[in-house]
Amino acid sequence: MHKREIVEALIFSGSGSVSEKDILKALPETSPEELREHVDDLNRHYEETGRSFRIERASAGYLFVTREEYAPYIKALHTPARLSLPSLETLAVIAYKGPCSKQAIDSIRGVDSSSSLKSLLKHQLIDIKNGKPMLYYTTPRFLEVFGLDSLSDLPDLKQFEEVFREEVREDMPDEG
């Protein structure tokens, strides 16, 4: 039995993400780097043999996900998740500025975010830190959904600010 295949079996055994900590617990004398190498090796193998899935690292854990090109078929089986534009905007504020209060979110967006917050809570993409005021922050599930290892993987917000300061719009926005 190879360690690589044991790693595969461990990740396969979880229906969602299996944390790096749990895998290392089951595989003593393995370093996180070694684990990462095995996962990379497995992914290379899947790619070479034309498999429909790969292993992804998200929020300090690993999970099997299907490749994007198979999404149209899988969508026929499961109704795909949808986030409204206001919810996405609210989520972006929390991802970049969180933990933050509802008031802070509303003031950046210029509108009331109550229903977006409710929907994001329902999808478990955000959670609330108790206190006064209540603070909203993104969950590990958020990282999983957007394929991020940590929040620091998000592109710098400054980059978006600079673009706007300098750019000259050639065409009108199309926000249909």
Next chain:
Amino acid sequence: MQQAYTEASEREFVLRLPTFEGPLDLLLYLIEKNRFTLENLEVYPIIEQYLHYVEQAKSLDVTLAGEFLEMASYLIWLKSCLLLPSSKDETGGEEVNPAQELKEMLIAYRAIRQASQDLSMRPMLFRDRFPRGASQEERDISITGIGALLQAISAIKSRTRKYIMNVTANRFNIQGMIERIEGVLKRKQRVALHEVVDTKEKMELIGAFVAALELSKRSVARLIQSRLFAVIYIARR
């Protein structure tokens, strides 16, 4: 958001109404439509166009969300600031540039909007990538955990708060409070205002204060307070 249907094809704004998420979204649209960048932004025409839009919406009986009107009044204030000569002296030398404030607000909002578009371009789980055992049920899980609990508590709190307000307002009786103070003043020469109420409830304190004022007006009692925020005494006359 409400839909606006109109036959008037020249009213391009109105046809676009449903796409604006809020006042900042509308302002950014106007800036882009005028081909301004934030550096060469002329605030004045943008304000005019924004107010024009709000007026048009009103004349077409479209109910705009409150935030649009709030922004309109902010912009009217901003316009007046721009028209008046610099009020540098009044503010004690510190120069406040309201137009700059608006710009910063727009930069921050626009960056977040870009970031949210960037987020939605990422391959999303349950949309572009599916984990093992992805099922409808799993995704429709209702809210759980501390978030749900806090939300429920805050919902209950806001309900009960309303309830208490109503009951206090209805139960509270100024005439009763006047009689109570008169009763106390029969026994004592003077009494502190906060001593005539049973609870620390704000509404009851206000009631006692109103009753004391009434007694003072009727020349039954005198109100004494040694200095600002000190204890208020009601004294028999």
